[in-house]
């Protein structure tokens with residue numbers, strides 16, 4: 001399925017549970033732009049195990065993320081969908097890139113610094129894999145010659161590292177030509193950083209241990225509505241996009257991405273109305289989107305098609321990935 005369209009690659013970790021931020025910042029955009037690119041989307045289970053996972057839960061969440069991709073609208077006849085660990089070239093290129101990447105580049109990654117800081121001085125609890133995580137991500141992207149990597153704002157630094165690694169491989173081993181494509185992050189103007197509902201100064205994330213902070217994609221509709229109705233706002237009465245008022249700004253942003261309407265139109269719609277009206281509209285928009293997807297997910301998880309689609313996706317991915325791996329391995333004297 002090769003076309004002349006630019007190539008995209010992206011993925012989601014099957015740990016902690018999918019949340020609305022994953023959908024609005026990444027997966028919805030993959031679906032919306034599906035016809036503009038040649039797409040490869042992955043469920044990155046090898047990234048999930050950088051922190052301890054219970055095996056049955058990991059297996060279940062991997063299938064859930066895959067079902068969600070399809071239920072949200074990715075079409076496996078046009079888009080390759082597969083599980084990272086089913087294609088061994090990811091781990092192999094990851095190792096090779098380990099040997100090309102300076103430690104100092106990894107030490108600058110803010111996501112690792114934040115995660116490590118949560119463990120305090122207890123270095124025994126941080127795996128080498130967590131430190132090395134961005135290199136595996138670089139391998140994911142580079143194996144498919146991706147031109148673009150559609151992600152939320154928090155992954156930008158990792159895609160920039162991927163660019164640095166690709167350029168270094170080309171310089172050190174290309175013998176005057178490019179063996180790896182240097183990718184660009186594709187980050188939306190709206191929705192690339194959805195904030196938590198309870199504490200809108202922090203990014204929405206399932207690992208945050210705060211009730212009402214994240215909307216889980218598979219949460220019960222009643223719980224979703226309640227979390228939105230209880231979202232933290234402020235004492236100002238007007239409804240307007242304003243980064244200094246993170247609660248109302250976030251609710252409007254969620255509504256903007258889901259409705260596809262302009263900021264001016266939304267501010268007009270809510271002129272003279274209260275937070276209760278805004279929250280009701282946001283809850284309805286979120287549920288109108290998520291409930292039908294939840295239904296399709298249930299059917300996919302119960303039926304036989306999902307595993308077949310993932311097997312087929314891995315077969316297609318493997319062919320492309322092995323070619324790139326060979327190219328790099330040959331250039332480095334490993335073939």
Ligand code: TYM
Pocket residue numbers: 009010011012013014021022023024025026044047136137140141149150151152153154155158191192193194195203204205
């Ligand atoms: P992950 O699994 O943490 O998140 C998946 C995608 O969701 C986006 N995202 C958000 N977008 C908006 N608002 C939020 N609050 C929010 N939270 C998460 C993320 O930016 C991401 O696009 N390292 C990656 C997975 C990965 C990957 C890759 C991505 C592995 N290999 C190769 C792209 C290309 C990660 O942990 O994403």
